[in-house]
Amino acid sequence: MSTVIASDFSTRDRVAAVAASLFSERGFAGVSMRDIAEAVGIKAASLYNHYADKEALYFAALAQVFSRRAALVEDALRATGAPRERLKAMVSALVQATAGDPVAARLLQRELLDGDIKRFERLVADVFGRPFAHMTALLTELAPGGDGAQTAAYLISLIHGYCVFAPIFPALDPTLTTDTSVLADNLAEELLGRMERPHP
């Protein structure tokens, strides 16, 4: 059902990975320590040998997943080449990081729902701030007249929103594509077309 976690990882890491998957599916309150323990193959009491309490385990799971995601996006942003190609690579990486890693996407979505401002600020400082700044810089370089940060915000919103709605699109209209590579192509083309015109 869920992804198989390699068993030669330390128990501590396996616990975090399993917890991330469960939290992403059912949320913090919807997962019990016994659920996590059972999925790992140990008893609930043993979890406390690795994490102080449920909340510490939750944050460890978040950190594991989000740092992986941030690294993915930043790698793509470090790529060299023509600006047009770098934009395509960035959009593609962003789509991939969202659609290709449902655990991360769902955890992020739940965090946006449940988190408070303090937690957002830590999340931004730790993992999302740098990739966003790089995106903004690239978009500003490509369209010096426009507002790179605002465009980046729209881009992230659209990609994330589309991946969230993807499950119900077939019910809304069977012709809607759920192929996210099409989404990436459309977005890159749209952005490039937009940048070749003057825009407020």
Place this chain on the structure above:
Amino acid sequence: MSTVIASDFSTRDRVAAVAASLFSERGFAGVSMRDIAEAVGIKAASLYNHYADKEALYFAALAQVFSRRAALVEDALRATGAPRERLKAMVSALVQATAGDPVAARLLQRELLDGDIKRFERLVADVFGRPFAHMTALLTELAPGGDGAQTAAYLISLIHGYCVFAPIFPALDPTLTTDTSVLADNLAEELLGRMERPHP
């Protein structure tokens, strides 16, 4: 905007409204029957005079909120006038229905996270199918060459995604706007500009 404003709401309706608000903030598992009862001003046991169990109360809350939201959007879509004005009105209504009704937006988001396909299908059939079809028709009328349904899907994704991310935008970049009327204006302009050019 103004649905039924009765002189005295029935306890049953008040329970559903209060429950909707709490569920939207903390999710199904994060809200107890005692929480809801306390917010209404009665005891938990009394809730069972109105709803069979917690799940029935949850679905009643969903129905109350989503039917209100769907009516809002459909009202705007029924407006007459020049196509350009109708598009502006539609985008504005969609933004308003999302940003101006956080309870509905958050409940929808949680439903997209937690719901299964069966629940999506019921949700689409009951409340989201008709407004979406109207949007598609309007967009197709405005740009006969394009794919109205796909554009509608992008539009909904972007609006919803933006409202979801809104709380962390100030932390990402202080210049980002959280004024949703600006979002509505930008989107309407972008769509109209796009439709005046041939587009795949």
Place this chain on the structure above:
DNA sequence: GTGACACTAACGAACGTTAGTTAGGCTTGA
């Protein structure tokens, strides 16, 4: 080598709390 010791990570049992839910009785407007 070997016994003593400390450390790790697992266990079953139990703690106090809170969950959803039910039963039965009191109050009150029609």
Place this chain on the structure above:
DNA sequence: TCAAGCCTAACTAACGTTCGTTAGTGTCAC
């Protein structure tokens, strides 16, 4: 009078967590 709607009290199940214990492992003086 009577049903509707509220209450208190209680139930069982599940929750997060702590406890004492144990098996296995590495360390080191002797």
